[in-house]
Amino acid sequence: MRLGGNPSLAAGAAIVGVIAAAAALGPLVAHADPFAIDLARSLAPPSRVHWLGCDALGRDVLSRILWGARLSLGVSVSVVTLSLALGSVIGGSAAVAGGWVDNLVMRAVDIVLAFPGFLLAIALAAILGPGMIDLVVALTAMGWTGYARLVRGQILSLREREYVEAARSLGAAPGRLLFRHLMPALAGPVAVQATFGIGGIIVAEAALSFLGLGVLPPTPSWGNMLEAGRAFLLVSPHLTTAPGVAIGLSVMGFNLLGDGLAGAIARRD
Amino acid sequence: MTRYLMRRILALVPVALGVATLTFALIHLVPGDPVTAMLGDTAAPADVAAMRHQLGLDRPLAAQYIGFLAGVAHGDLGESISAHEPVTRLIAERFPATLELAAAGLAVALLIALPLGTIAGAKPGSAADMGAMGFAIVGISVPHLCLGPLLMIVFSLDLGWLPLTGRGGFAHLVLPAVTLGSALAAIVARMLRQSLMRVRHADYMRTARSKGLGESAALIRHGLRNAITPVVTLVGLEAGGLLTGAIVTEMIFSWPGMGRLLITAISARDYPLVEGCVLTFALSYVLVNLMTDMVYGIVDPRVRPV
Numbered sequence: 001m002r003l004g005g006n007p008s009l010a011a012g013a014a015i016v017g018v019i020a021a022a023a024a025l026g027p028l029v030a031h032a033d034p035f036a037i038d039l040a041r042s043l044a045p046p047s048r049v050h051w052l053g054c055d056a057l058g059r060d061v062l063s064r065i066l067w068g069a070r071l072s073l074g075v076s077v078s079v080v081t082l083s084l085a086l087g088s089v090i091g092g093s094a095a096v097a098g099g100w101v102d103n104l105v106m107r108a109v110d111i112v113l114a115f116p117g118f119l120l121a122i123a124l125a126a127i128l129g130p131g132m133i134d135l136v137v138a139l140t141a142m143g144w145t146g147y148a149r150l151v152r153g154q155i156l157s158l159r160e161r162e163y164v165e166a167a168r169s170l171g172a173a174p175g176r177l178l179f180r181h182l183m184p185a186l187a188g189p190v191a192v193q194a195t196f197g198i199g200g201i202i203v204a205e206a207a208l209s210f211l212g213l214g215v216l217p218p219t220p221s222w223g224n225m226l227e228a229g230r231a232f233l234l235v236s237p238h239l240t241t242a243p244g245v246a247i248g249l250s251v252m253g254f255n256l257l258g259d260g261l262a263g264a265i266a267r268r269d
Numbered sequence: 270m271t272r273y274l275m276r277r278i279l280a281l282v283p284v285a286l287g288v289a290t291l292t293f294a295l296i297h298l299v300p301g302d303p304v305t306a307m308l309g310d311t312a313a314p315a316d317v318a319a320m321r322h323q324l325g326l327d328r329p330l331a332a333q334y335i336g337f338l339a340g341v342a343h344g345d346l347g348e349s350i351s352a353h354e355p356v357t358r359l360i361a362e363r364f365p366a367t368l369e370l371a372a373a374g375l376a377v378a379l380l381i382a383l384p385l386g387t388i389a390g391a392k393p394g395s396a397a398d399m400g401a402m403g404f405a406i407v408g409i410s411v412p413h414l415c416l417g418p419l420l421m422i423v424f425s426l427d428l429g430w431l432p433l434t435g436r437g438g439f440a441h442l443v444l445p446a447v448t449l450g451s452a453l454a455a456i457v458a459r460m461l462r463q464s465l466m467r468v469r470h471a472d473y474m475r476t477a478r479s480k481g482l483g484e485s486a487a488l489i490r491h492g493l494r495n496a497i498t499p500v501v502t503l504v505g506l507e508a509g510g511l512l513t514g515a516i517v518t519e520m521i522f523s524w525p526g527m528g529r530l531l532i533t534a535i536s537a538r539d540y541p542l543v544e545g546c547v548l549t550f551a552l553s554y555v556l557v558n559l560m561t562d563m564v565y566g567i568v569d570p571r572v573r574p575v
Contacts, residue, residue, distance in 0.1 A: 111287035116513040116554045123295045123547050126535040127303075203412040207517050210414055211532055226414060230521070233433075237422045244415035252410035 009260025015253030023073045026066030034063040034220050043236045052242045055225075056232060061239065064220035065246050071221055072250065075132070076201035079139040080194050086140065087147025088190075092183065094148075095155035096174045106152070109145050117142040121204060125213040135214050139201055150193055154186050188265040192258055199254035206247050222247050277562045284555055286338075292548045293337050296540060297330065307350060307538040324541065346545035351537040356545035360527060364549065366436060367526035370518065371511040373442050374449030379504070381450070382457035389458065390465025390496070391488050401458055408455025413514060417448040417521035434523040445522045449514055453507050460503050464496035471495070505561020509554040516550075 027034075032050070038058035046053045052061035094105035112120075121142040128134035158164060159182065167181050208214030209223025217224050222243040229239030296303065304320045305312070321327045324347075325336060340346060346356035389401035424444060425433040432441050468474060469492060477487040516528030523529070527546055534542035 111284070111291060114284050114288050114555055114558070115291050115551050116509060118510075118513045118516075119547060119550050119554075120295075122516065122531070122535075123292075123543070126543060127295065199410075203414065206412070207414050210517065211520060213535065223414070226418065230418065233418065233421060234426055237426070240418040240422070244419060248411040248415050251412060252406065255406070255410050 006260045006264055008256045009264060012253050012255070012257030012260050015249060016257050019069060019250050019253060020073065022066055023069040027063075027070055030060075030063040030066050032060035032063040034059060034067045035218055036060075043232060043239075045236070046238060053236065053238050055228065055239055061225075061242050064225060065222070065242055067220045068222045068225060068243065069246065069250075071215060071219070072202050072205060072247075073198075075136060075139070075205050076198045078136050079143060079201045079205075080197045082136065082140045083143035083197065084147050084190065084194055087144040087149075088151045088183065088186075090144070091148035091150070091152035092155055092178045093174075095152040095159065096178050096182075102152075105148075109148050113145050113149075117145075118204060118207070121208060122211070122213060125208050130213070130216050132215070135205065135208065138208070139204055142204065143197060143201065146193065146197070147190070150189060151183075151186060154189060155182050158182055158185055188261075188268075192262045192265065195254055195258035195261055199251040199258070202247065202250050202254070206243075274563055277559055281555065281559050285552060288551045288555055289338060289341055289548060290334075292544060292551060293334055295547070296544045297326075297333065303538075303540045307540060341548065346548070347541040349534070349539055349542040351534070351539040351542070356542050359530060359542065360545055360549050363525065363527045363530045366524060367512065367515050367519070367528060369442070370445055370449060370515050370524055370526055371508075373446035374453070374511045374515070374518075375504075375508055377446045377450035378453035378457060381454035382461060385454075386458040386461025386500075387465065387489075387493065389462040390469075391485060393462075393466055398462070401462065405455040405459045408451050409459075411451075413448045413452060414517055414521070416451060417444070417518060420444050420448060421521075436525055445518050445524055448521065449511060449518045452514075453504070453511065456507060457500060457504060461496060461500050464499050465492060468492040468496045501564055502561070505558065505564065508561065509557040512550060512553055512557065 036059060038054070041050070041054040041058035042056055044050055044054040044058070050060050050062065052065065055061055055064070090105060090109075094102040121138045124138035124141055125135060128138060155178075164177065164181055167177055172181070205214055206221065206223030206226065209216075209221040210227045212224075212227070215221035215224055217228065225243040226240060226247075229236070229243070232239055304317050304324070304326065308316060308320060318327075325333055328336070344357055346360070348354065349356050349359055352359060385401045385404065389398040392398055421433055421444065424431045431444050435441055465488065469488065471492070474487055474492055477491050478484070482490070515524075515526060516531060518524065519526045519528035520532060527549065531543065531546040531550070534546060
């Protein structure tokens with residue numbers, strides 16, 4: 001896939017690459033412990049030692065941003081992977097089964113879709129309580145229906161193709177039909193939706209952490225850093241702008257990457 | 270038209286029932302004991318039993334479900350554990366503020382998106398188009414979680430033009446509304462641009478130009494009416510999201526709406542209030558989708574049954 005003729009893809013890949021590198025390597029090369037409290041440096045402004053300053057407890061903001069990148073990317077990739085797996089199995093099975101099974105499954109999907117996704121995540125996060133696994137469950141509940149619909153729609157249009165007909169006439173079981181012949185053809189559209197989905201989950205996780213329903217302090221999350229920074233907006237605006245810029249840049253990177261992928265796939269097809 | 274509207278309203282009933290059922294299932298079927306969560310692990314068994322009886326949780330699940338639906342039908346959502354007031358009254362006090370914020374966000378989104386999208390779609394490839402789409406990329410990418418505090422820093426703290434938090438007159442509404450509506454503005458501007466670029470090559474546009482109409486006049490008088498239809502759908506799909514997006518915006522700006530009520534209820538482990546707020550948000554979302562269908566039927570007569 002060429003990057004040169006696709007500025008969105010190039011820009012998105014560059015930004016996402018930087019974010020991913022920061023998430024993978026940042027905590028290893030960061031000079032400060034993101035959990036180390038030093039009240040003497042409380043609300044210290046950006047300096048040569050602390051490039052993004054220190055928070056109210058004297059913890060280095062840059063180190064916390066880098067740890068937050070690891071958490072955000074880790075959670076969002078996990079959620080998108082689980083949503084994709086769950087949605088693909090449910091949507092794909094409904095499409096292959098057809099008939100009343102398809103109707104029943106899609107009516108259930110419609111009911112879940114009628115419920116606002118973020119509200120569902122808030123309600124689940126509130127009931128399940130704080131914790132990484134509970135957060136992933138709450139966010140996955142928000143996203144799987146989109147993949148179910150996408151996969152079902154794509155399979156309904158693909159299942160009448162000649163190669164699928166040939167596999168069916170050779171005795172391929174529904175499961176083999178679904179996973180061996182149909183799913184590989186969906187890679188393009190699913191990759192585009194997943195890329196946009198990662199950006200959406202980064203925002204949703206940050207929002208839940210901001211509301212006190214996601215990652216709780218002292219574990220650094222961009223969302224809980226934003227929330228903590230609000231109290232010091234007047235004296236230390238950098239505590240809010242730093243995580244805000246990190247979130248915005250990440251989302252922009254994934255949106256540009258998704259745009260670029262969609263364009264590249266459209267041109268290929 | 271009346272038959273179309275009646276059909277859409279009747280279709281609302283099973284959807285509303287499904288949403289209410291999902292709300293009930295969230296609170297009652299998800300693992301974890303809400304009474305223990307409310308009273309704490311060290312609560313006396315007698316207190317736990319008394320609370321369970323007060324909330325009706327000692328009844329069979331089916332009876333609880335029927336009671337819940339009957340309560341919803343009569344507008345009775347129980348009593349708040351923390352405020353000791355009917356949940357319905359607490360929600361009625363706060364809902365207008367959320368509605369005001371969501372409506373203002375929608376107005377801001379349309380005020381920005383319609384001119385921006387029209388200019389970009391009328392002159393694709395121009396500097397105005399590039400600028401509009403640059404705004405769209407930034408607007409879609411910067412979530413209101415980040416935008417709100419940035420606007421507060423610039424317009425309240427640095428310039429002192431607008432109040433920082435709270436609800437009051439028009440000035441208090443500006444920053445929260447811009448925060449909430451900017452992402453929708455970006456999405457709508459982009460959609461309108463694409464839609465206008467598509468209709469520019471339609472046969473009726475060629476006819477209008479050959480009759481002597483200028484490009485801009487042809488686009489506004491004939492193209493916009495057709496280009497606006499997918500935009501109406503998009504606005505309808507996203508407008509419901511303004512209600513739930515208001516939850517975070519209300520927390521940022523200390524706006525006294527239902528979003529803040531929900532988060533406060535969650536912190537207080539006030540499950541009846543949480544359930545009432547979640548249900549109200551969800552049913553409002555469904556109603557907004559119904560209104561979108563109605564508006565769509567008015568804008569595009571082709572979707573109405575003959």
